Amino acid sequence: MLVDSHCHLDFDVLADDIDGVISRARDNGVSHCVTISTRIRRFEALLAIAETHENVFCSVGTHPHNAHEELDVSVDEIIALSQHPKCVAIGEAGLDYHYDSSPRDAQAQGFRNHIAAARQTGLPLVIHARAADDDMIAILEHETGQGAFPFVLHCFSSGAELARRGLALGGYVSFSGIVTFKNAAEIQDVAKFVPDDRFLVETDAPYLAPVPHRGKPNQPAFVRHTAEKLAELRGVPFETIAEQSTRNFARLFSKTGLTV
Template identity: 70%
Template sequence: MLIDSHCHLDFEALSADLDGVMARAALAGVTGMVTISTRVDNFSTYAGIAERFENVWCSVGTHPHNADQELHIQTDDLVRLSAHPRCVAIGEAGLDYFYDDAPREAQAVGLRRHIAAARVTGLPLVIHSRAADDDMAAVLEEEAGQGAFPFVLHCFTAGVDLAQRALALGGYVSFSGIITFKNAEEIREVAKLVPADRYLVETDAPYLAPIPHRGQSNEPSFVRHTAEKLAEVRGITLEQLGAETTANFGRLFSKTGLS
């Protein structure tokens, strides 16, 4: 049993064939998934997908690429929308200095508003962090000093330092299909170090399809390939990995009722 903790079912590559996507996921042993928000203004779309499928949940948040376009979204807005029964997380929000699609100041403002919403609601914050390790760690540590909040570093692509600092704050780390790529040795080393009760698997579909589907549009059923590689890296069976990641998902995304 596997759960895709992060995908984007509203993106056209998946939304055009949602019934097929769900059927293939079931055949691959994927029993649940979270469709992740990238724009709060589109929340009704995410919620509608989650309402349609009993094993799909959603989040509410603004991707850092869109941070400057949703500066009108306040913490209270996130808290209010997150009360939807199918909404189980805040985000994704964070810092992306690789693309810098939005001013860094806007990204930081958005991240802190999302952290505040996670703190108020107790829902996990789904964090996007790319090429921003030092600033991300500093923000997390500063904010944690003002009150704990649950979070996961999704699609982990950073170094050991950010992972260790996040874990020290009680955070989780989620691994995507990148872990199957030939040049991802540093990420595989991190994957060996994360405690058994603190890691998740995801696709980030429709992006980052794992080997042997690299270059194709990703989908939740492909999380099995990521899980197989992650199990190999950690020296455990796929069955054990499925049990551990499902338990971790239920604990972190407690609103799903799977804990």
């Protein structure tokens, strides 16, 4: 059994065929999906998808690209929205210095607000980190010093040092289709040293489809290829990766009620 710890079912490319997307995922052994919030103001639409499908859950949060648009959303509001039974995580939130779509101080403020919500609820924080390793490490270490909170570095595309420091703080690392790309040697190296009980697999659908579907719209059914690549890199059978990643998902996203 596999799970997809991060996808975007509310994007037009997938939203037009959600039933088909979920059916194909099930046919490929994917039992559960978490569809991720990028704008809190769109949370109701995202929640409607989760409410309609038993094996789909969601998060609540603001992507760093949109941080400046939702700084008026309070920590208490994030917490209140997260109380819904189908909401199992906070985020995604974090830092993205590659595109800098939102001012960096707004990204940091929004990120800290989401950390506060994760700390108070105990729900895992789904972290977006791109081209911001030093500042991400600094914020994570400072905030953990104020009180621990569960988190996952989703769609990992950063350097090995961020992975090591995040793991040292108790975090998880999630691998997407990027790990199957030929030019992803550094990420493949990270995939080899993350402990058995700290990694997840994801699609980040509709983005970053793994080989052999690279360049096509991604979907949860394709997470199998990412898991197969991890098995190759870690020198274990595919079934081991499926079992370990599903167990890790159940532990981190415990609100799903998944038992392994």
